Structures are given as C-alpha cells and as structure tokens.
Amino acid sequence: MAPGAHLVIVGDEAVFAGRYLDASSPWRANGVRVAGSFTGSLDNGGEILRLDDADGVALLNFPYNDSGSWPGRADGKGSSAELA
Numbered sequence: 412m413a414p415g416a417h418l419v420i421v422g423d424e425a426v427f428a429g430r431y432l433d434a435s436s437p438w439r440a441n442g443v444r445v446a447g448s449f450t451g452s453l454d455n456g457g458e459i460l461r462l463d464d465a466d467g468v469a470l471l472n473f474p475y476n477d478s479g480s481w482p483g484r485a486d487g488k489g490s491s492a493e494l495a
Contacts, residue, residue, distance in 0.1 A: 416442040420449045453477075462494075 421427040457476035
C-alpha cells in the first residue's frame with residue numbers, strides 16, 4: 412500500500428462505493444481500496460482479530476473488546492474501528 416492509502420472492510424460494498432469511491436460524490440475518499448465485506452459482528456465479550464497476508468501468514472494478531480482503548484463510538488454507534 413502506498414503512504415496515505417487506506418484498505419477497508421465494509422458492510423455493503425455497493426453502498427460504500429457509491430458514497431466514497433464515486434468521482435462525483437462530495438464525500439469522495441482518494442486512496443481507499445475495499446478489501447471485501449463483513450456482515451458479521453464482533454463479540455462484545457472480546458475476541459482475537461488477525462490480519463493475514465495473501466499467503467495466509469499472520470501480519471497482525473490483536474485482541475478486540477468493546478471497552479478499554481477501543482473507541483466508544485465504535486461500539487454499535489456508527490463509527491468504525493480502525494487500526495492505524
């Protein structure tokens with residue numbers, strides 16, 4: 412990925428593309444690539460998230476929980492959880 416680029420996993424690829432990837436959209440986000448969609452949910456009791464490369468080798472492995480250092484608005488209030 413290029414510096415300043417973003418790779419996202421979205422709930423609905425078509426809706427996301429219409430709002431953030433369409434050249435005529437006022438919310439256009441340059442440098443964003445959609446990796447795929449996720450229609451499930453994360454366990455509020457906590458779980459381990461893992462980011463793999465194309466060969467299935469783990470790049471990152473970290474805990475998710477809806478408390479602590481995770482943003483409160485990412486707990487079902489519309490914001491996304493992000494790893495920077």
